[in-house]
Amino acid sequence: MSSGHPLIDRFARRMSYLRLSVTDRCDLRCTYCMPERQQFLPRKDVLSLEELHRLALGFIARGVTKLRLTGGEPLVRRDMIELVRALGRELGRGLDELTLTTNATRLAEFAEPLRDAGVRRINVSLDTLDRGTFTRLARRDSLPQVLEGIEAALAAGLSVKLNTVALKGINQEEIPDLIGWAHGKRMDLTLIEVMPLGEIDADRFDHYLPLTDLRARLEQRLTLTPSAHRTGGPARYADVAETGGRLGFITPLTGNFCEGCNRVRVTATGQLFPCLGGIEQVDLRAALRSDDPESALDAALDLALRIKPERHHFAIERPGSAPTLDRHMSATGG
Numbered sequence: 001m002s003s004g005h006p007l008i009d010r011f012a013r014r015m016s017y018l019r020l021s022v023t024d025r026c027d028l029r030c031t032y033c034m035p036e037r038q039q040f041l042p043r044k045d046v047l048s049l050e051e052l053h054r055l056a057l058g059f060i061a062r063g064v065t066k067l068r069l070t071g072g073e074p075l076v077r078r079d080m081i082e083l084v085r086a087l088g089r090e091l092g093r094g095l096d097e098l099t100l101t102t103n104a105t106r107l108a109e110f111a112e113p114l115r116d117a118g119v120r121r122i123n124v125s126l127d128t129l130d131r132g133t134f135t136r137l138a139r140r141d142s143l144p145q146v147l148e149g150i151e152a153a154l155a156a157g158l159s160v161k162l163n164t165v166a167l168k169g170i171n172q173e174e175i176p177d178l179i180g181w182a183h184g185k186r187m188d189l190t191l192i193e194v195m196p197l198g199e200i201d202a203d204r205f206d207h208y209l210p211l212t213d214l215r216a217r218l219e220q221r222l223t224l225t226p227s228a229h230r231t232g233g234p235a236r237y238a239d240v241a242e243t244g245g246r247l248g249f250i251t252p253l254t255g256n257f258c259e260g261c262n263r264v265r266v267t268a269t270g271q272l273f274p275c276l277g278g279i280e281q282v283d284l285r286a287a288l289r290s291d292d293p294e295s296a297l298d299a300a301l302d303l304a305l306r307i308k309p310e311r312h313h314f315a316i317e318r319p320g321s322a323p324t325l326d327r328h329m330s331a332t333g334g
């Protein structure tokens with residue numbers, strides 16, 4: 001039996017949100033995320049569907065109410081929808097929200113099954129509406145499928161929030177149009193600063209765009225009024241008078257938000273990372289495969305709470321500087 005104790009860390013922060021990676025694999029190769037020749041985890045190390053399910057139930061028993069499935073690209077895992085269906089049955093029984101983050105390449109096929117399984121809101125990552133820019137950035141010519149996926153999600157009645165990594169010299173000039181397009185379709189859009197996670201083929205410094213600078217530039221064209229809207233995450237929102245929509249800002253580098261952290265991440269191999277930007281980790285797969293998995297999982301979660309750091313120390317200060325961590329976002333579960 002789970003202890004049922006709430007997950008509260010040394011800094012009195014309560015963990016109510018789990019981001020669970022179901023695969024580190026992906027059908028795109030976004031240049032800021034991973035190198036073209038990314039080394040993926042051996043399949044034999046990845047948790048089975050049944051293990052992912054038991055893991056999620058262990059977190060729900062400890063008070064996690066929001067679960068986001070992510071990756072890598074969650075929809076490239078073949079049995080993924082079975083997991084969504086199984087977890088959908090926990091909605092209203094401890095779980096308040098089941099959601100996912102996707103690049104949308106396979107959303108046209110999965111939008112309705114996701115909705116039928118109980119998903120109501122999803123995050124879609126979209127950095128550009130220009131096909132050439134998309135192909136250079138994601139190293140795959142998949143913009144048409146992505147747009148089709150977004151339309152399918154909207155048609156299925158899912159609420160879609162777009163996430164856009166702001167990149168100097170790549171999509172910076174296009175961002176006002178992207179905001180207008182998203183708001184015209186009643187989708188919120190959140191801008192994100194690129195984070196120094198894992199080696200890539202380029203230097204992140206070259207394209208790092210502080211959102212303090214971008215916001216100042218946007219304010220020359222748009223009227224942004226700070227909003228009290230929160231989605232339980234690090235984004236801070238503004239209402240845009242010209243479009244009637246909402247614009248979010250996630251600023252890991254220019255505005256630390258760790259004080260209010262409510263989340264932990266688990267990789268597809270069952271490694272729990274209490275902090276996206278920390279080296280601390282706890283092996284949940286060993287706990288799941290032990291003789292007394294429930295008690296072992298509980299003990300592992302208690303350990304994670306004891307070692308969760310106060311804050312991350314991301315920095316992109318100089319050309320050529322090494323990533324803060326050698327782990328990619330796609331492996332940790334973005």
Ligand code: SAM
Nearest residue numbers: 033071072073101102103125194195329330334
């Ligand atoms: N493949 C899915 C997708 O792209 O939505 C889910 C996983 S992806 C790792 C989750 C998010 O992380 C995406 O919005 C992506 O843009 C973002 N991301 C990846 N690497 C990043 C980095 N180094 N800095 C900031 N955001 C990053």
Ligand code: SF4
Nearest residue numbers: 026028030033072103
């Ligand atoms: Fe894949 Fe998402 Fe990383 Fe792009 S950001 S390579 S879609 S995991």
